[in-house]
Amino acid sequence: MIDADKLKRGSWILLGTLILFLALAPSNLPYFWHLFFITSFLAFAWTLYLIYACERYTTYMTSLIMSAVGSFSLLASSAAYFAAAKFWGRESILTAMIGLSPVALSVLMYLFLASTKPSFHPFEYDGIKVQTRPQTKQNRSTVYNPILVAGITTLAASMFTKVMGALTSGLVATFGLIACSLTLLFYARHVIRGLRSLRIQEKTMPSPYTFMQIDEIREARNRWWLGRLLKWVTARGRSSDT
DSSP, X not given: OOOHHHHHHHHHHHHHHHHHHHHTSOTTSTTHHHHHHHHHHHHHHHHHHHHHXXXXXXXXXXXXXXXXXHHHHHHHHHHHHHHHHHHHOTTOHHHHHHHHHHHHHHHHXXXXXXHSOOSSOOEEEETTEEEEOXXXXXXXXXXXXXXXXXXXXXXXHHHHHHHHTOOOHHHHHHHHHHHHHHHHHHHTHXXXXXXXXXXXXXXXXXXXXXXXXXXXHHHHHHHSHHHHHHHHHHHHHHHHHO
16 A cells, blocks of 8 residues: 555655665766766656656556666676676676676566566556555465575575686675566566556546545645645646646
């Protein structure tokens, strides 16, 4: 259930995590700091929209998933880049390709999950109001602990690097972070598939799906001074256009 407080707190936490992991990326790349500040500004502006203006459920949930998975993928890419740079140098094209591979892997995993049919519908409805519902039944073969999966993968990567003689903690960290990213996607697979179904349904609906607690969220936005300011700016912009 997403109420006003969870919407606000969760969005700010994900923004802070994303900017932190961006700052840990390779700063020696050309125009890194330009891209860092532009990306951070765009992420900040989008976070303001999600907190104070967004009423579309699919937009918020998709942004939430992409921010969480993207943060781990970016950190995995940074670790992969630094590990590869020890062997091929920081200016090598191969190093850059290896650095981008965790993000590419997460994107492919997301697209694969979104294209498959859902075996469990994770949402409950009240008209156009939607909220997630807990998955009460799972097959024993599909119940995993994400921390356990990431830990096993990291241990396997550590054993592999010792056998191959490549003593680098960056490679181990890369495997562990990739495991975290893919495990998050795996656990969100039903929501990812469900959101795709909701977006398809919205194409034939007069109004998109919104939050189950949208009335409470609207009241909170009217109480928040920044919410009132953005609402006033939006109203002024619309009046000037007319």
